[in-house]
Amino acid sequence: MIDFTPSKNDQAAFDRARASALICRKYARYYDENEHEMAPETLPETEAFMASHPEIPPPGPEDSSYPTRLSRLSMIHYWGDYTVRLQRERGGLGNAALSAAGTDEQKKKWMGLCLAMAITEPGCGSDPSRVATTAVLDEETDEWVINGEKIFVTTGIRADAVVLWATLDRSAGRAGIKSFLVEKGTPGFDVPHKEKKLGIRADDTAAYVFRDCRVPRGNLLGGDETIARKGSGGFRGVMKTFNMTRPLTAAMGLGLAEAALDFTREHLDEAGITLDYTAGPATQTAAAERFMRLEGIFEASKLTTMQACWLAGEGKPNNMESSVSKAHAGGSVRVITQGCIEILGAMGISREHLLEKWMRDCRITDIYEGTGEIQRLIIARGLLDYTRADLK
Ligand SMILES: Cc1cc2nc3c(=O)[nH]c(=O)nc-3n(C[C@H](O)[C@H](O)[C@H](O)COP(=O)(O)OP(=O)(O)OC[C@H]3O[C@@H](n4cnc5c(N)ncnc54)[C@H](O)[C@@H]3O)c2cc1C
Incomplete structure (x- = not known):
């Protein structure tokens, strides 16, 4: 059975990552407006944070939960801020x-x-x-x-x-x-x-x-x-890289979408709009009904991403599932961030807040490491058992 309930240790690591991600978020607008100015490897508050919140030892890459855990951590880091986080990562693709x-x-x-x-x-x-x-x-x-x-x-x-x-x-x-x-x-x-x-x-x-x-x-x-x-070092060998990095790219975009949802939920709450998950659409406000639909899209995307990572952790083929996660997230993060902007109106596009930035940042999810169209080609080939020559 697939069970994504985090262990106690993992939950502690996720909570710590969320607190550290909020530090990155403070710098998000600055590095957006000062394009190409490099963020330092360690942000001013990070050292103090590290000292007071010791690292929680993760399971190594040989542990089957490693890819799923990595995807959840990516989601949390990018929930803090996509670009500041990206600058501070040591490794690249x-x-x-x-x-x-x-x-x-x-x-x-x-x-x-x-x-x-x-x-x-x-x-x-x-x-x-x-x-x-x-x-x-x-x-x-x-x-x-x-x-x-x-x-x-x-x-x-x-x-x-x-x-x-x-x-x-x-x-x-x-x-x-x-x-x-x-x-x-x-x-x-x-x-x-x-x-x-x-x-x-x-x-x-x-x-x-x-x-x-x-x-x-x-x-x-x-x-x-x-x-x-x-094979090794050739086209096929290197293309395999994407079976792991595509779900992680999906996770990064989903982190931004989650930030947008959290922001919108908070403002709906302040406006006195109740989210009633037990009531049908006829008795909800339009804003609440719209918002819950966006949450549903988010959950579906998150599950496809975690499934692709889980398969990788189990050593099972995940070529098609990694494309499903990337294609699904690539579309849903755009629908979610734009939907949140529509729900909040002027507040959504104001540069006073980060929502408009999250909408711009998440667009890349559907472009790099293969566009949505290319992912859908891979999925179709997998489902229909077509070769590259049959369907291109
Ligand atoms: C911010 C950013 C960072 C990037 N980082 C990297 C990187 O680190 N390394 C790297 O090598 N590249 C990188 N890329 C490039 C990225 O991978 C490409 O932009 C992407 O693969 C699409 O290629 P293209 O832009 O040439 O578009 P094209 O291939 O010219 O495609 C144009 C449009 O046609 C569609 N299309 C193309 N072929 C088909 C088809 N067969 N069926 C249906 N539709 C199709 C595409 O989906 C797209 O919508 C980056 C791009 C951006 C914007």
């Missing part, structure tokens, strides 16, 4: 790819660094098989020579290095695509600009350019290219 597809030696060398992941290019987004950045092996020097351009790289400024997708042979399509570990400061690796965005404005999203950038042969993720051809 590239760390997840390294963990899924790197050799032991590579993990030892690179895991302590913050690794971004760069797939998207000006001519390639939803369909990564169109990656045009090239990697050519220089047999004389035993180095890969990389040329190309990447855009919208999350944690692109803060990252120490990047897991970069490049093709060895464009005519080979997906089979030709490999990932490479490239450190900042390598000659030929430039960061020409930071992206300016609608939401998650404090997040350091960057563009990268590679011009004859040389990296050692061993920087191919998964080892040398003959091993990589068999």
Whole structure:
């Protein structure tokens, strides 16, 4: 039986995370309005908080409850503030790819660094098989020579290095695509600009350019290219990363939606509007009825997210479920935050409050790590047993 009741230890960890998330929330407006100003690794009040609230030891990644716990913690952190939290995270999406597809030696060398992941290019987004950045092996020097351009790289400024997708042979399509570990400061690796965005404005999203950038042969993720051809470090190996990160992305968006619901509930309460969960729609106020519908959407999304994480923890396939959680959350966080704004009217769009920011921040849930449309393609293929060629 699936049981999501948190253990006593986990509940204490969640309560602690919620208190610390509220510290981040105090800085949310500042870093939204001062786009690209980096939040310090430790916020002024955080050290005092840490001293008075000792860390509650979590179960390790080998524990089956680990992914579900991680999703709940992500939800809580982003309930505090998406962008300040994102800035303070040490690892990036590239760390997840390294963990899924790197050799032991590579993990030892690179895991302590913050690794971004760069797939998207000006001519390639939803369909990564169109990656045009090239990697050519220089047999004389035993180095890969990389040329190309990447855009919208999350944690692109803060990252120490990047897991970069490049093709060895464009005519080979997906089979030709490999990932490479490239450190900042390598000659030929430039960061020409930071992206300016609608939401998650404090997040350091960057563009990268590679011009004859040389990296050692061993920087191919998964080892040398003959091993990589068999799977590890190749397209499939790295795509597996998303089975865990997509539900976590869903959880982050849901954290914002929960913040919006809490804010709205509080203001409905102040306005004397009662939420009666036992009464039918005919006897509710329109605002209460609308609000409870939004709560229902939230619960459904949260459950799909936790189910995808639970499957990961049990070591069961979750490719389709992770897409269900991401697609569902991507849509529901928009409906919820916009619905809360509609219920509260002017208060909802005022910059005096964070609700309008949560609406902007949550939009990304349905874009990065595969848009909603792409998730629905994956779900349809899974349900109908279609191949990529059958349905694209
Ligand atoms: C803030 C931010 C951070 C990001 N971080 C990263 C990062 O760290 N690393 C990285 O590599 N990328 C990152 N991205 C890029 C992101 O992953 C892409 O924007 C996304 O995959 C969509 O690609 P695209 O923008 O090129 O849109 P396109 O692929 O051009 O798609 C345009 C529209 O067409 C739809 N569409 C495309 N193909 C199909 C299809 N087959 N069927 C139906 N509809 C389809 C899409 O859903 C979308 O609505 C980030 C983007 C943003 C905005």
